Amino acid sequence: MARAKKAPPEKSGARTKHWRALDAAHHIHPFTQTEALNREGVRVITRGKGVYLWDSDGKKMIDGMSGLWCVQLGYGNKELARAGCNALNTLPFYNHFFKTTNPWTAELAAMLAKLLPDGHEHVLFANSGSEGNDTALKLIRYYWNLKGRPEKKLHLSRTLSYHGVTMASASLSGLTPMHTQFDLPLAGFAKVPAPYWFGAKAAGFGDIGPEEFGLLIARETEKIIRDIGPDRIASFSAEPIQGAGGLILPPSTYWPEIARICKENDILLHADEVITGFGRTGEWFGSTTYGIEPDIITMAKGLSSGYQPIAAVSLGERMGEAIATAKEELVHGFTYSGHPVACAVALKNLELLQRQRIVQRVKKRIGPYFQRRVKEVFSNHPLIGEVRGIGMLAAMELVEDKAGRRMFAPQRNAGIICRDHCFNNGLIMRAIRDTMVLAPPLVITEDEVELLLKRAKLCIDLTAHDLGVG
Numbered sequence: 162m163a164r165a166k167k168a169p170p171e172k173s174g175a176r177t178k179h180w181r182a183l184d185a186a187h188h189i190h191p192f193t194q195t196e197a198l199n200r201e202g203v204r205v206i207t208r209g210k211g212v213y214l215w216d217s218d219g220k221k222m223i224d225g226m227s228g229l230w231c232v233q234l235g236y237g238n239k240e241l242a243r244a245g246c247n248a249l250n251t252l253p254f255y256n257h258f259f260k261t262t263n264p265w266t267a268e269l270a271a272m273l274a275k276l277l278p279d280g281h282e283h284v285l286f287a288n289s290g291s292e293g294n295d296t297a298l299k300l301i302r303y304y305w306n307l308k309g310r311p312e313k314k315l316h317l318s319r320t321l322s323y324h325g326v327t328m329a330s331a332s333l334s335g336l337t338p339m340h341t342q343f344d345l346p347l348a349g350f351a352k353v354p355a356p357y358w359f360g361a362k363a364a365g366f367g368d369i370g371p372e373e374f375g376l377l378i379a380r381e382t383e384k385i386i387r388d389i390g391p392d393r394i395a396s397f398s399a400e401p402i403q404g405a406g407g408l409i410l411p412p413s414t415y416w417p418e419i420a421r422i423c424k425e426n427d428i429l430l431h432a433d434e435v436i437t438g439f440g441r442t443g444e445w446f447g448s449t450t451y452g453i454e455p456d457i458i459t460m461a462k463g464l465s466s467g468y469q470p471i472a473a474v475s476l477g478e479r480m481g482e483a484i485a486t487a488k489e490e491l492v493h494g495f496t497y498s499g500h501p502v503a504c505a506v507a508l509k510n511l512e513l514l515q516r517q518r519i520v521q522r523v524k525k526r527i528g529p530y531f532q533r534r535v536k537e538v539f540s541n542h543p544l545i546g547e548v549r550g551i552g553m554l555a556a557m558e559l560v561e562d563k564a565g566r567r568m569f570a571p572q573r574n575a576g577i578i579c580r581d582h583c584f585n586n587g588l589i590m591r592a593i594r595d596t597m598v599l600a601p602p603l604v605i606t607e608d609e610v611e612l613l614l615k616r617a618k619l620c621i622d623l624t625a626h627d628l629g630v631g
């Protein structure tokens with residue numbers, strides 16, 4: 162029999178205890194060791210405004226990660242809330258299965274077609290980046306079936322890539338710890354190397370420069386394609402910048418070469434823009450930043466500033482043409498594909514990004530300011546081996562030996578030590594291995610960047626002290 166839950170108590174300490182107990186008893190967290198978390202006690206986030214979050218004890222934190230790389234417009238945006246509320250009050254749900262659409266879905270599809278790279282005139286909706294990528298892979302398979310090339314079924318992607326957690330998108334992901342528990346990857350997935358220049362020395366490539374490394378990795382990709390046989394390969398999936406794998410920025414030589422290789426081998430290029438979409442790099446899409454011309458694009462996160470779960474998959478000319486004119490039913494779709502409330506919020510989000518010229522601001526003003534200041538603050542720090550970034554994305558590599566680009570042994574837990582100092586000092590900064598990552602809301606002000614970097618500097622100094630560096 163279900164037990165009645167007591168109302169939360171009045172005092173903040175007692176409220177925190179109450180929610181922690183409920184959470185510990187009933188909630189299993191994503192990407193978390195449940196037992197260890199429950200011993201430590203979960204943090205209860207209760208409120209957000211602008212670039213700040215508050216926990217249930219009233220502690221205020223600056224969110225250097227936009228939630229999970231998604232809150233482009235920051236927290237507490239009233240226009241987004243009103244747009245969602247209006248749709249909830251007008252049409253809280255209807256589907257698109259029965260020859261129906263709704264105003265928000267149709268408008269959002271048209272708005273995306275306007276903002277997307279040329280040729281991307283058609284979109285499908287899903288509810289998360291993972292579902293978006295699953296959808297993309299299914300459409301890629303369908304495309305080759307329509308073209309009479311059913312033998313083209315293998316999906317290539319990169320080591321250290323992150324594409325989500327469903328069976329197919331986890332198989333596509335190159336972060337190997339995601340595979341073992343679930344007997345993944347599925348058959349039909351193969352990996353090529355990531356253009357991770359900072360890690361090249363540790364990986365045995367010696368003192369190679371980034372541009373030469375970019376070419377070398379692209380050529381290694383070409384060799385793997387030749388070995389497998391291009392006739393068997395359906396697609397190459399890649400984030401324009403690898404996010405959750407450690408903010409890996411491709412050397413400038415990498416993407417042009419990959420584009421050539423995909424073209425020459427008739428391999429569909431699938432850009433996973435779940436992080437890089439909607440202004441993060443200073444353009445609407447990371448593909449534009451890197452001159453990539455994808456056949457298919459997955460987007461989510463910044464599409465609604467994270468206010469509603471929604472993803473979209475857009476089809477470039479050849480896929481759009483084949484699929485939109487097929488003389489049969491497309492046997493795919495989710496109950497909530499193009500949910501009216503999610504579409505209404507996403508539509509308003511895109512309107513606000515345009516009206517407030519936020520993407521241009523990232524390109525011309527706040528992005529360059531953020532990049533300059535991160536480099537000024539951290540380039541000479543003894544614990545930081547490399548500062549890299551673009552737009553509103555930045556990464557700092559914590560290293561044991563700066564001159565020799567020598568990383569810490571994993572058991573030193575450098576990244577986790579730093580992340581914990583950040584939480585304790587009112588900053589959310591993500592640790593990916595020993596790479597500290599920042600991706601603040603696009604609406605952050607110059608003064609807020611200064612505050613964020615002041616806290617980040619304090620935490621990196623504390624980490625250096627703990628690790629005996631400097």
Ligand SMILES: Cc1ncc(COP(=O)(O)O)c(C=O)c1O
Binds near residue numbers: 229291326433461462
């Ligand atoms: C590049 C990329 N693709 C896909 C996903 C999966 O998105 P979701 O968590 O919404 O399923 C993520 C999530 O971080 C991502 O960064």
